[in-house]
Amino acid sequence: MSVIVEFLEFIEQPRQQSLKGLLGRVLNKAREITGAEAGTIFIRRRRGASEWLEARSVQNERIRLNKSDFRIPLDPASIAGFVATSGETVIIDDLYDIPGDLPFSFDRTFDITSGYRSRSMLAFPLVNLDRKVIGVVQLINRRVEGTDQPQPFTDEQADLILPFNHIVGRVVEQAEMVEQIRTKNAALRSKNKELIRHRKHIENLQSETEDAFMLSIQLLARAAEIHDEGTGNHIVRVNEYSHYIAVKLGLSDKYCETIRFCAQLHDVGKMSVNTAILTKAGALDEDERVEMDRHTSYGHQILAQNDRLQMAADIAIGHHEKWDGSGYPNGLAGEDIPLSARIVAMADIYDALRAERHYKPAFSHEKTYAILTEGDDRIDPSTHFDPAVAAVFRENHNEFERIWNRLAD
Ligand SMILES: [Fe+2]
Ligand SMILES: [Fe+2]
Numbered sequence: 001m002s003v004i005v006e007f008l009e010f011i012e013q014p015r016q017q018s019l020k021g022l023l024g025r026v027l028n029k030a031r032e033i034t035g036a037e038a039g040t041i042f043i044r045r046r047r048g049a050s051e052w053l054e055a056r057s058v059q060n061e062r063i064r065l066n067k068s069d070f071r072i073p074l075d076p077a078s079i080a081g082f083v084a085t086s087g088e089t090v091i092i093d094d095l096y097d098i099p100g101d102l103p104f105s106f107d108r109t110f111d112i113t114s115g116y117r118s119r120s121m122l123a124f125p126l127v128n129l130d131r132k133v134i135g136v137v138q139l140i141n142r143r144v145e146g147t148d149q150p151q152p153f154t155d156e157q158a159d160l161i162l163p164f165n166h167i168v169g170r171v172v173e174q175a176e177m178v179e180q181i182r183t184k185n186a187a188l189r190s191k192n193k194e195l196i197r198h199r200k201h202i203e204n205l206q207s208e209t210e211d212a213f214m215l216s217i218q219l220l221a222r223a224a225e226i227h228d229e230g231t232g233n234h235i236v237r238v239n240e241y242s243h244y245i246a247v248k249l250g251l252s253d254k255y256c257e258t259i260r261f262c263a264q265l266h267d268v269g270k271m272s273v274n275t276a277i278l279t280k281a282g283a284l285d286e287d288e289r290v291e292m293d294r295h296t297s298y299g300h301q302i303l304a305q306n307d308r309l310q311m312a313a314d315i316a317i318g319h320h321e322k323w324d325g326s327g328y329p330n331g332l333a334g335e336d337i338p339l340s341a342r343i344v345a346m347a348d349i350y351d352a353l354r355a356e357r358h359y360k361p362a363f364s365h366e367k368t369y370a371i372l373t374e375g376d377d378r379i380d381p382s383t384h385f386d387p388a389v390a391a392v393f394r395e396n397h398n399e400f401e402r403i404w405n406r407l408a409d
Contacts, residue, residue, distance in 0.1 A: 269298030
């Protein structure tokens with residue numbers, strides 16, 4: 001009884017033990033109880049239709065072992081195979097003298113190569129809760145004090161082992177499952193790490209692509225205004241006024257961010273206008289004026305090719321339209337003009353008034369504010385601008401001045 005209790009306590013002890021560690025401890029304990037100087041624990045393995053026994057723990061007090069993992073077929077030709085397939089306990093007094101009527105024989109290869117002499121054996125199965133054999137314990141050469149030769153194992157010893165082989169079997173099975181789960185977890189973890197690395201790489205690429213996209217747009221906008229005298233940071237400020245108006249109008253974050261980089265492209269079509277017209281010092285004649293006004297349609301042609309630049313295309317073609325329909329190129333009125341273009345129209349004109357151009361000096365914020373709210377001989381704000389956009393300017397005009405000052409040339 002005390003042996004069983006001791007064994008149970010021993011088995012239950014270390015919860016997080018590896019299968020290999022557990023089997024080593026089980027084999028040690030079984031040898032300690034029976035006096036065996038050597039032993040092997042086989043675990044039943046299966047892959048697809050084939051099954052075999054795998055030696056997972058091998059101990060021998062007398063000789064150095066150089067291989068501990070090997071496999072044998074799951075058939076009754078060997079002693080372990082017989083125990084595994086029949087579920088029976090086997091006691092052999094001399095392995096070199098096995099009675100001829102038994103189905104198994106002893107393989108002497110190990111003894112021949114190692115010089116060891118296997119003599120007595122006790123082999124019993126490890127069974128799980130379903131009574132299925134999941135492994136075999138082989139104990140070899142029982143040593144008894146005061147004798148030179150190994151002694152036979154006894155029926156009493158077999159009976160002592162028998163009651164708890166299924167407990168050991170259960171624990172071994174559990175440990176085996178834990179081991180499989182650990183292996184799978186480790187594989188999943190490394191797969192996961194790989195995925196994270198992969199995702200980071202893609203994110204980097206995306207962010208690089210995004211940077212390149214933004215840079216191309218800035219360069220495009222800069223290239224377009226190269227002939228416009230004294231425009232400097234004009235396009236950057238137009239981005240900021242437009243973004244500010246969009247935020248004040250309560251538009252979505254995505255809309256506000258999009259107009260912030262699309263607004264600068266409003267005059268991109270000037271790249272397609274004859275340089276002689278763009279750089280002409282005096283007033284343009286009628287034909288030249290018509291060609292100059294086409295920068296709106298040219299810009300649309302350039303930008304409409306890109307899905308992400310649809311808003312920029314709207315702005316390019318619509319930023320010279322007026323609320324009352326008197327603008328160009330299409331004479332659109334009211335909400336037929338894209339909202340983004342109505343916003344940029346205000347931003348563009350505020351900045352143009354503040355800046356010095358060859359046909360006008362730079363105006364102060366106060367003068368600009370007066371023109372954009374009360375009008376002058378060129379601009380009538382009540383017919384030119386979307387009233388909602390005009391209201392944002394009127395009520396927050398100081399913010400336009402702040403943007404001008406912050407991004408001054
Ligand atoms: Fe323009
Ligand atoms: Fe402009």
